[in-house]
Amino acid sequence: MPETVFEFGYGSSKIKVGLSEEKIINNVLGKPCPAIVDVPAAVREALRNPIGTPPLKEIVKSGDRVAVVVSDITRAWVKFDQFLPVLLDELNEAGIPDQNIFIIIAPGAHRLNTKEEFIVLCGEKVCQRVAVYNHECHNQDELVYTGKTKSGVECYINKRVAEADKVILTGGIVHHLMAGFGGGRKAILPGISGFKTIQGNHLFCMNKEVGKGLNPNCISGKLDGNEMNEDMIEQASLAKPDFLLNAVFTPENKFAKFVAGHWYEAWLAGTKMVDEIYGIPITAQADLVVSSAGGFPKDINLYQGVKTIDNAYMAAKPGGVVICFMELPDIMEPAEFSDWFKYPTMLEHEMALRDNFTIPGFLAYRLLDIARQLSLIIVTKKENAEFIRKAGMIPATTTEEALAIAQEKLGREDYTITVMTTAANTVPVRNR
Secondary structure, three states: OOEEEEEEEEOOEEEEEEEEHHHEEEEOOOOOOOOOOOHHHHHHHHHHOOEOOOOHHHHOOOOOOEEEEEEOHHHHHHOHHHOHHHHHHHHHHOOOOHHHEEEEEEOOOOOOOOHHHHHHHHOHHHHHHOEEEEOOOOOHHHEEEEEEOOOOOEEEEEHHHHHOOEEEEEEEOOEEOOOEEOOHHHHOOOOOEOHHHHHHHHHHHEOOOOOOOEOOOOOOOOOOOOHHHHHHHHHHHHHOOOEEEEEEEOOOOOEEEEEEEOOOHHHHHHHHHHHHHHEEEOOOOEEEEEEEOOOOOOOOOHHHHHHHHHHHHHOEEEEEEEEEEOOOOOOOOOHHHHHHHHOOOHHHHHHHHHHOOOHHHHHHHHHHHHHOOOEEEEEOOHHHHHHHHHOOOEEEOOHHHHHHHHHHHHOOOOOOEEEEOOOOOOEEEOOO
């Protein structure tokens, strides 16, 4: 039986796997996309020809105090340092001097960023030009009330931003496990919102009925009917941002497109491009999905690996098998994720999550939920086996062992296969 050999990232190395050609029904890869060659020119073009608003120079006026919202260090891949100088220059040309501009780092409920991380995110020259502040979601004195959403969430945002004459949102657009897509309105919520506001929104990820776990509408790539996203949009509208600059990336994490203009319309245009690049149509779900995150750093720990597993899960038949290659050298990190596997039952985990929602807790629950719906085999280091079992999955140390377990679970020879060598970034889409 003819085989095709695929390379799966595993830490800093590759694992070659031969798979039967006649069984393969999908090979899920991100679509090739040209990278922007002249980044400053592309940023200027976006700012001067925006979507849904006049050019930035017509939005601001002399004397305005301008707030620029920038994601925290967990989003360093957005490479703000490469486009923020152009944004500042454009504001200068519009009559807004550097002393009238400030950057607010938007960590949501994450830890505050250090001054050294400000430089990593924004670039040293930008930090020398304008003031940079952390948003503190727990500091009630630094929050102002903007209203209540139709779902009853009370909205508090950063006081400095609320008092600015103009607010510009920045960020990167990717698929998001809960909100459908990142970027856009996420700069407001959770970015610069109060902790109770963030909690109120994130609870939409839980099923309305206690005991039923997660909300099936809060998934990657879904916006319409996604209650978390819809509440985010409502909260962002209450904050009244004036302009947006977001980036879309190639599969190699180079700039593919900048979208600018109206905080919702421009972002929505960006999400459609992300779907074109990373939303990969599949002919059908397969009995067996063979996948990897793509190697380091995406498989440094299980916390980072949940997105890979979630995407592979979407390509598998109910009750099927997923094999995922992940080295996981820091499998117990971060503690705020691994500690969530202490609950003896899914219901106890769910109730703890409803009582004190955290993203690590949600991701741990999501992983356990997937593991109980199919056979999830993780090819990893031998010393990781105990924790893999604790997380409801099946450990394996070699390709041969994983394939043998898969064969046993499927119980037949005529199974179908989908291959996902870069599953961290590619979202399988059916019925397109």
